[in-house]
Amino acid sequence: MHKFTIRRWIQLLLVGGLCLGTLATSGAVSQEEPASPPETGLSLSQEVKTGAAAPEPAAGPSVEEPAAQTPEQALQAAKEAESRRRRASGLLARYGLTREQRETLSARMGADAALFQKLEGGELSRAELAWLGLPNARPDRLDRYDAWMEAHPEDSRENAVLQVNIDQDQPFYSLIWETADPDSLSVLVNKHYTLPAGYVPELEALGKGYGSGSLRPEAAQAFRAMADAAKKDGIALRSVSAYRSYKTQNSTYNRYLKQYRQATVDTFSARPGHSEHQTGLALDINVASTRAHFERTPAFAWLKEHCAEYGFILRYDQGKETLTGYRFEPWHYRYVGEEAAQAIMDQGITFEEYLALRPALGG
Numbered sequence: 448m449h450k451f452t453i454r455r456w457i458q459l460l461l462v463g464g465l466c467l468g469t470l471a472t473s474g475a476v477s478q479e480e481p482a483s484p485p486e487t488g489l490s491l492s493q494e495v496k497t498g499a500a501a502p503e504p505a506a507g508p509s510v511e512e513p514a515a516q517t518p519e520q521a522l523q524a525a526k527e528a529e530s531r532r533r534r535a536s537g538l539l540a541r542y543g544l545t546r547e548q549r550e551t552l553s554a555r556m557g558a559d560a561a562l563f564q565k566l567e568g569g570e571l572s573r574a575e576l577a578w579l580g581l582p583n584a585r586p587d588r589l590d591r592y593d594a595w596m597e598a599h600p601e602d603s604r605e606n607a608v609l610q611v612n613i614d615q616d617q618p619f620y621s622l623i624w625e626t627a628d629p630d631s632l633s634v635l636v637n638k639h640y641t642l643p644a645g646y647v648p649e650l651e652a653l654g655k656g657y658g659s660g661s662l663r664p665e666a667a668q669a670f671r672a673m674a675d676a677a678k679k680d681g682i683a684l685r686s687v688s689a690y691r692s693y694k695t696q697n698s699t700y701n702r703y704l705k706q707y708r709q710a711t712v713d714t715f716s717a718r719p720g721h722s723e724h725q726t727g728l729a730l731d732i733n734v735a736s737t738r739a740h741f742e743r744t745p746a747f748a749w750l751k752e753h754c755a756e757y758g759f760i761l762r763y764d765q766g767k768e769t770l771t772g773y774r775f776e777p778w779h780y781r782y783v784g785e786e787a788a789q790a791i792m793d794q795g796i797t798f799e800e801y802l803a804l805r806p807a808l809g810g
């Protein structure tokens with residue numbers, strides 16, 4: 448109660464390049480946090496979940512990177528995967544699934560020996576297989592998909608998977624996972640995922656003429672290129688806040704708590720460990736205040752049109768508050784790399800949705 452968060456610490460074991468989500472410890476109070484915020488007198492109503500579904504491997508590219516293999520081992524692994532895929536295809540025929548479901552499932556069983564073993568052992572029900580027949584369904588969330596459908600019987604199954612993957616079935620800050628791969632460019636940090644308190648990325652100063660602060664080198668370089676291009680169009684882009692440490696976020700958040708109710712503070716300030724600024728991939732451009740109405744400036748219009756070309760996304764868009772957990776922040780941009788940025792900005796989706804729609808791997 449006096450501690451800031453009751454947290455479920457997650458460790459992911461990397462086994463042979465496949466990420467198996469493994470719950471390492473119970474929902475214990477973290478002892479590693481450098482500083483506990485002062486008493487606020489506010490009830491944080493943190494919910495400790497025990498025995499709930501194990502967390503999925505967080506959405507980092509580590510999931511997709513195969514282990515280093517000799518060419519012979521790689522060939523052998525490919526043969527085994529193909530053999531599993533074929534055998535799975537045969538086993539799946541008796542479950543009365545659609546062709547599309549069977550194809551997704553056999554591909555999945557090919558890539559995932561553990562899941563295949565479950566199928567072979569008759570451990571997977573038809574209902575479970577039907578969920579896993581959707582490419583982005585995560586094996587450790589099947590119960591939550593069922594619960595979502597029970598609560599929203601009119602919903603499509605595709606949407607149930609999407610919503611649960613975004614953790615829309617959990618109140619913000621209620622079930623908190625430590626992100627598996629803080630160095631990934633697609634690291635997700637929000638009100639469900641936290642960075643390790645001690646995490647400090649490699650940083651590079653943005654440099655003279657680009658405003659204040661530092662970012663990870665790839666993001667700093669991309670920001671400078673973007674600001675240079677904007678300048679040619681007569682638009683000035685400057686950073687007003689880039690990387691922020693856990694400690695800084697901790698004092699900022701707690702300063703706000705003295706002025707506002709926590710529910711209000713949570714709509715505009717991240718709790719320590721939950722700020723994208725700690726990744727070294729996010730920055731505030733030109734202003735950081737709703738009163739400034741940055742969304743009405745030519746700089747905002749320019750950014751909306753061009754940011755993806757430089758690998759940045761508008762992270763907290765208007766009308767997406769329930770997904771991102773934040774009110775519209777026209778000044779806050781996040782570096783995710785060009786490919787992801789183009790996909791996200793073209794489709795007008797949030798980063799949360801983008802990650803939740805990606806095919807799930809591993810079991």
Ligand SMILES: [Zn+2]
Nearest residue numbers: 724730731779
């Ligand atoms: Zn920001």
